[in-house]
Amino acid sequence: MLRDTWAEINLNHIRGNLIQIRETLSNHVKLMAVVKADGYGHGDLESAQMAEQAGADVLAVAYLEEALRLRSYGITLPILILTPIHAEYVHLAIEHDLMLTVINASWFKEMRKYKPSSSAKKLLIHVKVDTGLGRIGIQSQKEWDELVPWLTAADIVVDGFYTHFATAGKADTTFLELQTNRFMEMMDWSKKSGLYIRHYHCAGSAAALRFPKLAMDMVRIGAAMYGFYPEKLVHSVKLEPVLSLHSKLMQIKKLNKGEYLGYDNSYQADEEQWIGTVPIGYADGWSQGMQNTEVLVNGQRAKVVGKICMDQLMVKLPGPCAEGTQVTLIGRQGEEEITFAELASHIGSVSQEISTSLTARVTRKYKDVEEAWTHWGKRTKQKPFKKAVM
Structure with a gap:
């Protein structure tokens, strides 16, 4: 990767x-x-x-x-x-x-x-x-x-x-x-x-x-x-989310009260705060409609601030963090979770619009792939047809 x-x-x-x-x-x-x-x-x-x-x-x-x-x-x-x-x-x-x-x-x-x-x-x-x-x-x-x-x-x-x-x-x-x-x-x-x-x-x-x-x-x-699926309306099954989305903080900076960030000065700090830049943007399928959503950093929610760029976005951190800290855009950290349903509600859409919007620039890492390959190989006597990791 x-x-x-x-x-x-x-x-x-x-x-x-x-x-x-x-x-x-x-x-x-x-x-x-x-x-x-x-x-x-x-x-x-x-x-x-x-x-x-x-x-x-x-x-x-x-x-x-x-x-x-x-x-x-x-x-x-x-x-x-x-x-x-x-x-x-x-x-x-x-x-x-x-x-x-x-x-x-x-x-x-x-x-x-x-x-x-x-x-x-x-x-x-x-x-x-x-x-x-x-x-x-x-x-x-x-x-x-x-x-x-x-x-x-x-x-x-x-x-x-x-x-x-x-x-x-x-x-x-x-x-x-x-x-x-x-x-x-x-x-x-x-x-x-x-x-x-x-x-x-x-x-x-x-x-x-x-x-x-x-x-x-x-x-x-x-x-x-x-x-x-509409969880509140379905009681016969309890289905599991399949995809989670992650990145890492690539740079940390302090923003002083009154300073701006983002294209068109789209965010102004109302207090001194820490900002983290994350390498994902609308060219990855994370559209500008995701502005003001939240991500997870160190198990805490952090708001996306400013306009989302083609290749990066910025988040208001809960405090100073180390560069390289994992950021979860969809999924769980500790007791907190960002779900597809939450994000879909924010943009007025459905969960599958978000998953299908993720472009090929976002690497897919597959869990339990060896078990899948073993079954496939036994049935077809073919080699695995696609490299996957994890």
Whole structure:
């Protein structure tokens, strides 16, 4: 490690979180582990590996590139791509046994220009329906009826039919109930069409943990595998945080009353105080929105002061400290803890925005990696696919 800023990732916590969630599900319910966006910033390969060890049945990613990367490193679990791919790349999906999301009939018409007629493999697809999130998916029975003739082709298998909830993490369930009722109506369209559909799924992390009756044939677990879930609303599990973020004080200075620091004189000392500079900034994913949050130094909270710079930030220390003292931006020191939820509340967002924002400049250190490698090597007879430390 060439710099004093790193994220520490506990692989056992990923596996343990998924095992806990797996145990809450009925035996017939499959678990899809969502490892998109580089495993929500935790590492896609490592997350996929832990998901497999925890008994996940399927993986999901956002884009074709993510799926191909997993395949190139020996991941063999079924993979669903949640975002529709360009029809011209259908041969890659077939070649690498990838399942595709479809949202309209026009995609099939275009796809037929590119699907190899010589291929004996069938194309597995999941139909996405929009029940109220307003993102992607069919909304009307007319759109469904236009899809049906394409879905009945001999070389097409409808592996899934699914939607996504907009408010599953909120205490008020009114809109979730509206979406559920809408999904039931859409499921009725599909069943009346006579098509055989292998899996119906609607529950992401929060819905799966809060409402077991919504598990249907499969649940999609993304945020919760990394310890992000609405803790106050969920009592069936106690999930562990997976990622902590650390750095070190690179310089200490005394700021006199009335003196300024930061771009645009963004902070003025109201008393004599000690300031520490920490080598992490918005180019690492620690945005200027994190101004006025707190970090931990010697087990005490220290406020981030002044505008956050591209490569550094400054904190008001509880007193004089030694250069090189560890700073914890996410995680625990002694009795104090900075959580993703605390920081997400500060910026008006969600925990996963913070973890996925951490750039490649932040070294990932993996705990318990030897155990993961041992399991992987026994199963695949391959060498470890990615160097990790700790």
